[in-house]
Amino acid sequence: MKTSKSRRGFTLIELLVVIAIIAILIALLLPAVQQAREAARRSTCKNNLKQIGLALHNYHSTFGTFPASRIGPYESTCTTCGLDSRFSAYIPLLPYIDQAPLFAQITSNLGATSYVWNTGFPAYKTKLPIINCPSDINTNDITDLGQHNYLFCIGDQYSNFQSISPGNLRGVFGFQSSVRMRDIIDGTSNTAMVSECIRPPGSGALTPANGAGTNSTSNSTNPSACLASFVNGAFTTGLLDRNRSLGTRWTDGRSGYINFNTILPPNAPVCNGQTTQGIQPPSSRHEGGVHLLMGDGAVRFISENIDTGNISASQVSSGKSPYGIWGALGSKNGGETLGEF
Template sequence: MQISWSDGRRRSAFTLVELLVVIAIIGVLIALLLPAVQQAREASRRISCSNNLKQLGLAMHNYHGTFQSFPYGQFNDQQLDEATQQPNRATWFVATLPFVEQSTMYDAIKGSMGTTPANEWDETSRKTVLSAFVCPSDPNGGKVGTDGFQGNYLGNAGVEALSQAEAAISATDNTGMNGLFFVKSHINFKDITDGTSNTLMFGEIRQSPQENCTIGNYWNGWGMETMFCAVFSKINTTSMDFVPFGAGADNPWRPTQQLPASAFTAYHLRSAHVGGVMATRADASVSFLPNTLSGQVYKDLLNRGDGSVVPPF
């Protein structure tokens, strides 16, 4: 330790080695503390995401109480040449707006529903980001694409991919798909014969930074962009999504295969949460689906009437 003299008094000073030791100790403490801070922040974001999905489930229950069924997954299907039917390209998101405290937005677009497609409705409404549909853990959450706001939460279409043939059947008698939302669907509680606690209603996806990736496109649902299925039976799968040509883009977590417009569509549950994804059940409860979830249990959760018992996980 060096000793210095000033005004007749002795004062000590740090040596360079001692200063470096102190800096090193501070660095170690920060390194130990940072993961804990990050985990606390992620826990908070996960709680917020869970609350979003809970409120969305309750909104669907209120919708069902008003109309005696859940809304359609999307109003029509471009594969069936229904472009003249209005509200063309509308999705379940639009029908839900009055039940998530967005009556003003709904009123702004209501006058256009019978005359023009959803992607041409009031631009201010379309480009408004609703935090209730955004997972705060997703770095690309709250994306505004070409048509408007794209969210993180999709409706359960069932186990199989959505195809033209299935859409045609679903539009007439609801037998083509085994989830809750699809083309012109009108599923109600009595259709969920497995029980509402054994059937998923919503799940989350990771949003893309790429403009031409349309997953979660709430304002232009012509390729089933607001619904998910379980073709590959895996949460956070590295298998590719199947999308209509021009409707998708690769990401590090989401490779895609673009197919002709007449082919099927398959979007899968993914999230930025560690170890799994958040999902709403049809009883409006929220669960965390781990990456280790059995493929069969995952399919059972999506199928509203397969008669299978869903075990705890």
């Protein structure tokens, strides 16, 4: 007589053990996957800066100077343009980042509706991957005027952005500037050109996070007061409109949209006056610091703990920066001797 063997299944305890093992494996693997993704995003961000550096050098080869961070157009026949030399350095760089058609579209439309905050002009809303860091979060609730993540260095100065004479310009970029390679006396490998910013996160019109700033005039020219006004992750004074913050308009050459300075360290709070003054350190979502494009085209990762010297000191128009190694990186002709950074 044949006997049939019964088929034994999983017991409930065995099933729970298997599920627990799978959960543990997922918990162990997930951080590694996230780290790999961030490493890829960070690599893309670094490459973006290298491409911007190449564009800047190609522009210099063509015109003999680097573009101003705020420049033209100059339309003497147009009294209602609303531009008032408000184009950012990205506009003249467009042909050098494979965007010649976009450059032509913008520069051929210098009429009464061409002001750089015109949301009805599609060219100003163009998203350019090369000027956006994939590590940053989407901020879809901000007025969509071509967001970006890379800023031009104005050195270690915090005021008079529009009235600094060319001879007293500390950084490579400035208002209607025309800095040449030979003007970078400190050496291109020791001089900052472009770094990162995060766009203001959160919802609503105001935010206390990096990327936005206080609207306090005193704090925008006082580094130590700016730092002190940011307590427990929030500003203690009035906040700036998120739609008028760093990273929200790549076409707008005004300082509050397009510039950073080397006074407070990376990822410190931003206190700006939008146009002519501000404490505007770079920021990123990379752990521990920001990428920095140097004048020689190299991209360095700068720690948020970099030496900043005496942040209670006033800005200088010549000589060594009072803001330590970080300030020295911003000055193109301060005469500082830099060690490791």
